Structure formats: structure tokens, C-alpha cells
Amino acid sequence: MDAFTRSFPLEDIRVRAGGDGRTVEAYAAVFDTPTEIHDQDGHYLETIDRRAFDRTLQGAAPAGSRSTWNVQVLYNHGRTLLGTPSDRHSIPIGTPVEVSTDNRGLLTVTRYNKTPLADEILETIRTGAVNAQSFAGRFLRSDPGRAPRMGWRPDASGKLKTVRRQEIALREYGPTPFPAYPDASVIGVRAEQLAELLGHMPEDERQRLADMLRTGTPLESPPQGTPAGPPATGDPAPEAGPAAEDPPAHGHSARQQIAWIKLRAEIKARKAGRTL
Template structure:
């Protein structure tokens, strides 16, 4: 299996939002203004885009690209399950607000702005995005792909972020209960 990664710059300030920006092989019904249709992304759909312009990918809120971005990509990593990303968030009013909304669990999704370069239409009429140019990623409250979720905020300290720690404890408890 081939993976493409763009590590732009490590963030040391505890203001990095990370998660799964685009799941691969997951079909979702989307509507981009031309009526609803089924869509999925193929593994490797962003390989060339990451290589050529990964350092230019910005983070917005709700695709409000007419406003200034709140952050930029510091990591874009294609894995078997999808495009994983991390974004350094600027110390601005909008950046602070976004971090607070993510920490509160109010905003927990990602959505991508992209230009399709190569598609394939499946027998069931699903459009498979084989190659796409990643233009931007946005924090959203209702992602088109339910699995396109913010994983958390990386902290500058070695102490796990509270929501990540809670999720790990819940998973551990669930595992212990299933073994009984």
C-alpha cells in the first residue's frame, strides 16, 4: 500500500486541530447546488495535490473562503482509510473561537473544498472521485461525510487533551465489559 504524506511544519504551540478530513471508499449523498447525488473518494485521490500544493492548504470555517483563513495545514497524510490532516490555528479572535467550539464539541466535522480532476461513474451511479485538487478544508458542524471528524486538539504538553482522554477511557471500559 502506498501512502503520501506532507509534513509542512511541526506545531509546538498547542493549537493544532487534527482528524480525518476525507474518508476513502465511503459513499455519501451530497448536493453541491446541482441536485443530490452519491459520491465517494478513492484512496489516493489527493496524492498529486498534496505533493504539489499541500503547503498552501488553508483551514476555514463553514467554507467561508471570502473571509481570512483561521489556520493552515501542517500535516496531510493519506492512509488506507482516508485523508488525515492537522492544522495550526492562528492566534486570532476567529481562531480562538474555533478552538473553543471544537473543545466544547459544538463543531466536530471537516469538509473539503476541492476541484475534481478525474471521476468514475459506478454502476449504481455513484461518482467516485479518483483524483481531486484539494483547495481548502473547513471546520463544519454537519459534515457531508459522517466519518470526516475532528479528532481533537493537540496540546503542547504531554498531558492528553481531556476529550481524547475521556474517549480512551470509554473505549477501555467498553472493552473490559465485553470480556466479562
């Protein structure tokens, strides 16, 4: 199955008292907490089973000649704010000291490296500027199993399907600047595709999206009665097809902005004679 990322807002992420001030404790996942998700599996409620990490932790724990955990610690999954690959963030910022489960979730204890990047992130944790931890991996077993072809969708009454993640292969974890669990899943999913779409954007639009994602607040509203973010001058109107969601009357979210980026990229690709 495809890789997934999940982030949790945790006020109790903290630098452990005593010692050299470089050991951070935080949960990377929370159990039995239904959370609304929008990702490649659709729109649904997700819960993580308290035994979901048992097998992956057994395989990742130090054993034999391996004295360290076989799990990486990366800031924002080794990516930039926009989700594109980052050479700097791809360097591990720390080493796991302990990764275990308790009644609440997946608890991590990490000793941060003595590097400029790790020092910067430690400072943001101390000041409370970053208070979320996330993990990346694969969902190996879920109930129900695979999502329908078009993904999970609310039923006629608006009720969301509940998907229980029963087994997860943990690849890496670390602090993230995105404090909202559902929003972080949108940003983290299909990062490679998003990077390609961003390549079609002018620099000022990329900066606009970066500002919106960093602050988590809506940007200025479009004029009343006009769509949010019209196509650039000279772009043809999109071909008729399934109706998209109406633009909001007041501002627009990161999810809607990304959808509009994809629409514009598809229009330009169509003009160039190719399909994304």
C-alpha cells in the same frame, strides 16, 4: 469543473494533547465510503478513491523556497451560515502542519493562529460544539466522467448511480458547523447563486432559514392541507411547468426551503422582466 464542498461528521476531531493547545487533528475526507449526494451533478452515490489526493498533495507540499503548505485553512469555507461571503471568515484561521493520506482518509494537522476568531473556533472544538471538518476543491477525474445534462438521477427501480471521485484538486479545508455530509454539500454548492436568491428575502425569512440551518431541525409545520411557505401576498401563481415535489406533511427541510426561495425569486424576477 465547478468547485465542490464536502463535509464529514468526525467525532475524533481534536486538539492535540500537550504543546500550546493550538494544534488540531482531523480528517477532511473519508475514502471508499458510499454517501448519498444531492448537488449540481444530481442525485447519486459518491465514493472518494484513496489515491484521489495524491497529485494535489505533491503540488501543495512545502518544496524549494516554499516552507508552508499551499492550502488554506478557513472556517466554513470563508462563508456565513447562509453561504454568503464573509470578510471575517475569509481570513485563514491556521496553518497546515501536515496533510497526508492513510487507510481511512485525508488527515490534516493544523496549527491555529493566535487570533480572536481562531480562539473562538478552538473553543467550539474543545467543547464538541463543532465536530465536522470539510474540504473544498475541484473534481478533476471521476468514473463515470461528466454527469448527464440534467444530472444523475435514480433509475426506474430507484437505484442510485455510483460516482467514484478519482482525482481531486484540494483548495482549502477547515472546521464546519454542518455535521451531515449530504446536507453540507447542498449548502456549499452554488453559494454565489444562493447569495443572490437570498437578496430577495425579507429579513425575517433570512433569519428563519439561518435558524433552521444552524439547528438542523425542521421548523413548525404548515397548517394541514396547505403548502409550506405560500407566495407572498400579491405574487402571481407560478406558471405551469414540470411538477415540483409535494411539500412535506410535517415540517420542511433546508433543501426544500431553498427551493422555495428560488421559486419566489424567479417569480419576482419575472415580474421585473428579467431571468435569474
